[in-house]
Amino acid sequence: MMLKGRVAIVTGAGQGIGRAIAIALAKESAKVVVTDITGKEVETLKEILSLGGEGLALKLDVTVFKNAKRVAEKTYGEFGRIDILVNNAGIFPFKPFIDMTEEDWDKVINVNLKGVFNCTKAVISYMVKQKYGRIINIASIAGTIVGFPQLTHYCASKAGILGFTRALALELAPYGITVNAVAPGLIRTPGTEALGEEMIKQFEKQTPIGRSGKPEEVADIVTFLASNKANYITGALIVIDGGWTLI
Numbered sequence: 001m002m003l004k005g006r007v008a009i010v011t012g013a014g015q016g017i018g019r020a021i022a023i024a025l026a027k028e029s030a031k032v033v034v035t036d037i038t039g040k041e042v043e044t045l046k047e048i049l050s051l052g053g054e055g056l057a058l059k060l061d062v063t064v065f066k067n068a069k070r071v072a073e074k075t076y077g078e079f080g081r082i083d084i085l086v087n088n089a090g091i092f093p094f095k096p097f098i099d100m101t102e103e104d105w106d107k108v109i110n111v112n113l114k115g116v117f118n119c120t121k122a123v124i125s126y127m128v129k130q131k132y133g134r135i136i137n138i139a140s141i142a143g144t145i146v147g148f149p150q151l152t153h154y155c156a157s158k159a160g161i162l163g164f165t166r167a168l169a170l171e172l173a174p175y176g177i178t179v180n181a182v183a184p185g186l187i188r189t190p191g192t193e194a195l196g197e198e199m200i201k202q203f204e205k206q207t208p209i210g211r212s213g214k215p216e217e218v219a220d221i222v223t224f225l226a227s228n229k230a231n232y233i234t235g236a237l238i239v240i241d242g243g244w245t246l247i
Protein backbone atom coordinates (compact mmCIF):
# COMPACT_ATOMS: atom_id res chain seq x y z
CA MET A 1 0.00 0.00 0.00
CA MET A 2 3.01 2.23 -0.69
CA LEU A 3 0.90 4.56 -2.88
CA LYS A 4 -2.35 4.69 -0.92
CA GLY A 5 -4.19 7.96 -1.58
CA ARG A 6 -2.06 8.76 -4.63
CA VAL A 7 -3.47 9.40 -8.08
CA ALA A 8 -1.41 8.45 -11.13
CA ILE A 9 -1.64 8.99 -14.89
CA VAL A 10 0.24 6.56 -17.15
CA THR A 11 0.58 7.16 -20.91
CA GLY A 12 0.87 4.37 -23.48
CA ALA A 13 -0.56 1.98 -20.90
CA GLY A 14 -2.51 -0.30 -23.25
CA GLN A 15 0.36 -2.76 -23.58
CA GLY A 16 3.98 -3.48 -22.78
CA ILE A 17 5.89 -1.47 -20.18
CA GLY A 18 3.10 1.10 -19.69
CA ARG A 19 0.56 -1.62 -18.95
CA ALA A 20 2.89 -3.23 -16.40
CA ILE A 21 3.49 0.17 -14.76
CA ALA A 22 -0.22 0.93 -14.48
CA ILE A 23 -0.90 -2.46 -12.87
CA ALA A 24 2.09 -2.19 -10.50
CA LEU A 25 1.01 1.28 -9.29
CA ALA A 26 -2.54 0.00 -8.75
CA LYS A 27 -1.20 -2.99 -6.78
CA GLU A 28 0.38 -0.45 -4.42
CA SER A 29 -3.08 1.12 -4.01
CA ALA A 30 -2.70 4.15 -6.29
CA LYS A 31 -5.75 5.18 -8.31
CA VAL A 32 -4.55 4.87 -11.88
CA VAL A 33 -5.72 6.74 -14.96
CA VAL A 34 -4.77 4.40 -17.76
CA THR A 35 -4.34 6.13 -21.11
CA ASP A 36 -3.44 5.06 -24.64
CA ILE A 37 -4.13 6.01 -28.24
CA THR A 38 -5.45 2.55 -29.17
CA GLY A 39 -8.42 1.73 -26.94
CA LYS A 40 -6.40 -1.03 -25.24
CA GLU A 41 -6.30 1.14 -22.10
CA VAL A 42 -9.74 -0.32 -21.36
CA GLU A 43 -8.24 -3.83 -21.12
CA THR A 44 -5.56 -2.65 -18.70
CA LEU A 45 -8.19 -0.98 -16.53
CA LYS A 46 -10.22 -4.22 -16.52
CA GLU A 47 -7.17 -6.04 -15.17
CA ILE A 48 -6.71 -3.36 -12.47
CA LEU A 49 -10.37 -3.57 -11.44
CA SER A 50 -10.20 -7.38 -11.33
CA LEU A 51 -7.31 -7.07 -8.87
CA GLY A 52 -9.47 -4.88 -6.65
CA GLY A 53 -7.82 -1.63 -7.79
CA GLU A 54 -9.35 1.69 -8.75
CA GLY A 55 -8.91 3.81 -11.84
CA LEU A 56 -10.16 5.25 -15.09
CA ALA A 57 -9.44 4.45 -18.74
CA LEU A 58 -9.10 7.44 -21.08
CA LYS A 59 -8.06 7.65 -24.70
CA LEU A 60 -5.06 9.92 -25.16
CA ASP A 61 -2.85 10.72 -28.10
CA VAL A 62 0.10 12.36 -26.33
CA THR A 63 0.95 14.46 -29.38
CA VAL A 64 -2.18 16.60 -28.90
CA PHE A 65 -1.88 19.06 -26.01
CA LYS A 66 -5.60 19.71 -25.67
CA ASN A 67 -6.18 15.95 -25.23
CA ALA A 68 -3.57 15.80 -22.48
CA LYS A 69 -5.21 18.80 -20.81
CA ARG A 70 -8.60 17.07 -20.97
CA VAL A 71 -7.14 13.93 -19.34
CA ALA A 72 -5.65 16.04 -16.54
CA GLU A 73 -8.98 17.84 -15.99
CA LYS A 74 -10.92 14.56 -15.93
CA THR A 75 -8.42 13.00 -13.53
CA TYR A 76 -8.64 15.96 -11.17
CA GLY A 77 -12.44 16.06 -11.53
CA GLU A 78 -12.75 12.38 -10.64
CA PHE A 79 -10.11 12.00 -7.93
CA GLY A 80 -9.29 15.55 -6.73
CA ARG A 81 -5.50 15.18 -7.10
CA ILE A 82 -2.76 14.33 -9.59
CA ASP A 83 0.31 12.97 -7.80
CA ILE A 84 2.14 10.83 -10.31
CA LEU A 85 2.69 11.18 -14.06
CA VAL A 86 4.46 8.41 -15.95
CA ASN A 87 5.43 9.53 -19.45
CA ASN A 88 5.79 6.13 -21.08
CA ALA A 89 4.20 6.38 -24.55
CA GLY A 90 6.85 5.93 -27.20
CA ILE A 91 7.54 4.56 -30.66
CA PHE A 92 10.73 3.11 -32.13
CA PRO A 93 10.47 2.66 -35.92
CA PHE A 94 13.90 1.62 -37.25
CA LYS A 95 15.04 3.57 -40.34
CA PRO A 96 18.49 4.34 -41.73
CA PHE A 97 19.14 8.08 -41.54
CA ILE A 98 19.84 8.16 -45.29
CA ASP A 99 16.25 7.06 -45.99
CA MET A 100 14.65 9.05 -43.17
CA THR A 101 12.09 11.67 -44.20
CA GLU A 102 11.14 14.83 -42.37
CA GLU A 103 7.82 13.12 -41.60
CA ASP A 104 9.60 10.10 -40.02
CA TRP A 105 11.66 12.45 -37.85
CA ASP A 106 8.71 14.63 -36.81
CA LYS A 107 6.54 11.63 -35.90
CA VAL A 108 9.08 10.18 -33.45
CA ILE A 109 9.96 13.54 -31.92
CA ASN A 110 6.26 14.40 -31.59
CA VAL A 111 5.29 11.21 -29.78
CA ASN A 112 8.42 10.62 -27.71
CA LEU A 113 9.49 14.16 -26.81
CA LYS A 114 6.67 16.62 -27.50
CA GLY A 115 4.34 14.06 -25.87
CA VAL A 116 6.37 14.34 -22.67
CA PHE A 117 6.08 18.15 -22.82
CA ASN A 118 2.32 18.00 -23.47
CA CYS A 119 1.48 15.64 -20.62
CA THR A 120 3.82 17.28 -18.12
CA LYS A 121 2.51 20.74 -19.01
CA ALA A 122 -1.07 19.48 -18.60
CA VAL A 123 -0.55 18.24 -15.02
CA ILE A 124 1.99 20.68 -13.66
CA SER A 125 -0.34 23.33 -12.22
CA TYR A 126 -2.12 20.65 -10.12
CA MET A 127 1.18 19.34 -8.73
CA VAL A 128 2.48 22.82 -7.95
CA LYS A 129 -0.73 23.67 -6.10
CA GLN A 130 -0.47 20.43 -4.09
CA LYS A 131 3.25 21.05 -3.45
CA TYR A 132 3.70 17.38 -4.32
CA GLY A 133 4.41 15.45 -7.47
CA ARG A 134 6.32 12.58 -9.04
CA ILE A 135 7.12 12.79 -12.74
CA ILE A 136 8.76 9.70 -14.21
CA ASN A 137 9.90 9.70 -17.82
CA ILE A 138 10.64 6.47 -19.64
CA ALA A 139 13.77 7.21 -21.63
CA SER A 140 16.08 4.44 -22.90
CA ILE A 141 19.74 3.47 -22.85
CA ALA A 142 19.51 4.50 -26.54
CA GLY A 143 20.44 8.16 -26.79
CA THR A 144 21.24 8.63 -23.10
CA ILE A 145 24.12 6.13 -22.71
CA VAL A 146 24.77 4.65 -26.16
CA GLY A 147 23.81 5.23 -29.78
CA PHE A 148 21.81 2.78 -31.85
CA PRO A 149 21.98 2.63 -35.67
CA GLN A 150 18.74 3.31 -37.53
CA LEU A 151 17.33 5.09 -34.51
CA THR A 152 18.72 8.62 -34.86
CA HIS A 153 15.28 10.18 -34.30
CA TYR A 154 14.59 7.88 -31.35
CA CYS A 155 18.02 8.49 -29.76
CA ALA A 156 17.55 12.26 -30.19
CA SER A 157 14.13 12.06 -28.52
CA LYS A 158 15.41 10.03 -25.56
CA ALA A 159 18.46 12.27 -25.08
CA GLY A 160 15.98 15.15 -25.16
CA ILE A 161 13.94 13.49 -22.41
CA LEU A 162 17.04 13.27 -20.22
CA GLY A 163 17.86 16.96 -20.68
CA PHE A 164 14.24 17.86 -19.98
CA THR A 165 14.24 15.67 -16.85
CA ARG A 166 17.34 17.32 -15.42
CA ALA A 167 16.26 20.90 -16.13
CA LEU A 168 12.72 20.37 -14.85
CA ALA A 169 14.01 18.64 -11.69
CA LEU A 170 15.84 21.87 -10.84
CA GLU A 171 12.81 24.06 -11.49
CA LEU A 172 10.35 21.91 -9.55
CA ALA A 173 12.40 20.89 -6.52
CA PRO A 174 11.13 23.88 -4.48
CA TYR A 175 7.55 22.66 -5.02
CA GLY A 176 8.07 19.14 -3.64
CA ILE A 177 8.01 17.66 -7.12
CA THR A 178 10.66 15.19 -8.25
CA VAL A 179 11.41 14.43 -11.89
CA ASN A 180 13.33 11.31 -12.84
CA ALA A 181 14.05 9.21 -15.91
CA VAL A 182 14.34 5.47 -16.36
CA ALA A 183 16.55 3.97 -19.08
CA PRO A 184 15.61 0.40 -19.96
CA GLY A 185 17.71 -1.89 -22.11
CA LEU A 186 15.89 -4.57 -24.10
CA ILE A 187 12.55 -5.38 -22.47
CA ARG A 188 10.27 -7.89 -24.18
CA THR A 189 7.02 -6.20 -25.12
CA PRO A 190 4.61 -6.29 -28.07
CA GLY A 191 6.61 -3.32 -29.41
CA THR A 192 9.96 -5.13 -29.40
CA GLU A 193 8.55 -8.22 -31.17
CA ALA A 194 9.16 -6.26 -34.39
CA LEU A 195 12.92 -6.61 -33.79
CA GLY A 196 12.67 -10.29 -34.70
CA GLU A 197 13.75 -13.34 -32.74
CA GLU A 198 17.29 -13.32 -34.14
CA MET A 199 18.11 -9.76 -33.06
CA ILE A 200 16.53 -10.34 -29.65
CA LYS A 201 18.61 -13.52 -29.12
CA GLN A 202 21.80 -11.67 -30.11
CA PHE A 203 21.01 -8.84 -27.68
CA GLU A 204 20.31 -11.33 -24.91
CA LYS A 205 23.64 -13.09 -25.55
CA GLN A 206 25.44 -9.75 -25.12
CA THR A 207 23.66 -9.03 -21.84
CA PRO A 208 25.69 -9.92 -18.72
CA ILE A 209 22.54 -11.09 -16.88
CA GLY A 210 21.89 -13.33 -19.91
CA ARG A 211 18.32 -12.44 -20.80
CA SER A 212 16.08 -9.57 -21.78
CA GLY A 213 14.15 -7.67 -19.13
CA LYS A 214 10.50 -7.97 -18.21
CA PRO A 215 8.03 -5.06 -18.24
CA GLU A 216 7.30 -5.81 -14.56
CA GLU A 217 10.97 -5.17 -13.72
CA VAL A 218 10.75 -1.66 -15.18
CA ALA A 219 7.44 -1.19 -13.37
CA ASP A 220 9.14 -2.00 -10.05
CA ILE A 221 11.63 0.86 -10.52
CA VAL A 222 8.85 3.24 -11.49
CA THR A 223 6.81 2.24 -8.44
CA PHE A 224 9.82 2.92 -6.23
CA LEU A 225 10.42 6.34 -7.83
CA ALA A 226 6.73 7.16 -7.40
CA SER A 227 6.83 6.33 -3.70
CA ASN A 228 8.01 8.22 -0.65
CA LYS A 229 10.99 5.87 -0.49
CA ALA A 230 12.47 7.95 -3.32
CA ASN A 231 11.90 11.38 -1.76
CA TYR A 232 15.57 12.38 -2.10
CA ILE A 233 16.00 11.29 -5.73
CA THR A 234 15.47 13.88 -8.44
CA GLY A 235 16.96 14.52 -11.88
CA ALA A 236 18.32 10.97 -11.92
CA LEU A 237 18.59 8.49 -14.78
CA ILE A 238 18.08 4.95 -13.53
CA VAL A 239 19.48 2.36 -15.94
CA ILE A 240 17.79 -1.06 -16.03
CA ASP A 241 19.54 -3.12 -18.70
CA GLY A 242 20.92 -6.32 -17.15
CA GLY A 243 24.41 -4.80 -17.41
CA TRP A 244 24.27 -4.39 -21.22
CA THR A 245 25.88 -0.92 -21.24
CA LEU A 246 28.75 -2.07 -18.96
CA ILE A 247 30.51 -4.00 -21.72
Ligand SMILES: NC(=O)c1ccc[n+]([C@@H]2O[C@H](COP(=O)([O-])OP(=O)(O)OC[C@H]3O[C@@H](n4cnc5c(N)ncnc54)[C@H](O)[C@@H]3O)[C@@H](O)[C@H]2O)c1
Residues within 6 Å of the ligand: 011, 012, 013, 014, 015, 016, 017, 018, 035, 036, 037, 038, 040, 060, 061, 062, 063, 088, 089, 090, 091, 092, 111, 138, 139, 140, 141, 183, 184, 185, 186, 187, 188, 189, 190, 191, 192
Ligand atom coordinates in the same frame (compact mmCIF):
# COMPACT_ATOMS: atom_id res chain seq x y z
N1 LIG B 1 10.81 -2.40 -24.76
C1 LIG B 1 12.04 -1.95 -24.74
O1 LIG B 1 13.01 -2.69 -24.97
C2 LIG B 1 12.32 -0.52 -24.40
C3 LIG B 1 13.64 -0.13 -24.14
C4 LIG B 1 13.90 1.19 -23.82
C5 LIG B 1 12.87 2.11 -23.75
N2 LIG B 1 11.61 1.72 -24.00
C6 LIG B 1 10.56 2.73 -23.92
O2 LIG B 1 9.50 2.25 -23.13
C7 LIG B 1 8.26 2.81 -23.57
C8 LIG B 1 7.27 1.68 -23.80
O3 LIG B 1 7.78 0.79 -24.76
P1 LIG B 1 7.15 -0.66 -25.04
O4 LIG B 1 8.27 -1.56 -25.42
O5 LIG B 1 6.21 -1.03 -23.97
O6 LIG B 1 6.35 -0.32 -26.40
P2 LIG B 1 4.97 -0.87 -26.98
O7 LIG B 1 5.00 -0.53 -28.44
O8 LIG B 1 4.75 -2.29 -26.61
O9 LIG B 1 3.90 0.04 -26.22
C9 LIG B 1 3.88 1.42 -26.43
C10 LIG B 1 2.50 1.97 -26.16
O10 LIG B 1 2.52 3.37 -26.47
C11 LIG B 1 1.35 3.68 -27.17
N3 LIG B 1 1.47 4.87 -28.03
C12 LIG B 1 2.13 4.98 -29.21
N4 LIG B 1 1.94 6.21 -29.72
C13 LIG B 1 1.15 6.88 -28.83
C14 LIG B 1 0.62 8.19 -28.80
N5 LIG B 1 0.81 9.06 -29.79
N6 LIG B 1 -0.13 8.55 -27.73
C15 LIG B 1 -0.35 7.67 -26.73
N7 LIG B 1 0.12 6.43 -26.71
C16 LIG B 1 0.86 6.04 -27.76
C17 LIG B 1 1.05 2.44 -27.99
O11 LIG B 1 -0.32 2.40 -28.42
C18 LIG B 1 1.43 1.33 -27.04
O12 LIG B 1 0.34 0.92 -26.25
C19 LIG B 1 8.60 3.62 -24.81
O13 LIG B 1 8.76 4.96 -24.47
C20 LIG B 1 9.92 3.03 -25.26
O14 LIG B 1 10.69 3.95 -26.01
C21 LIG B 1 11.30 0.43 -24.33
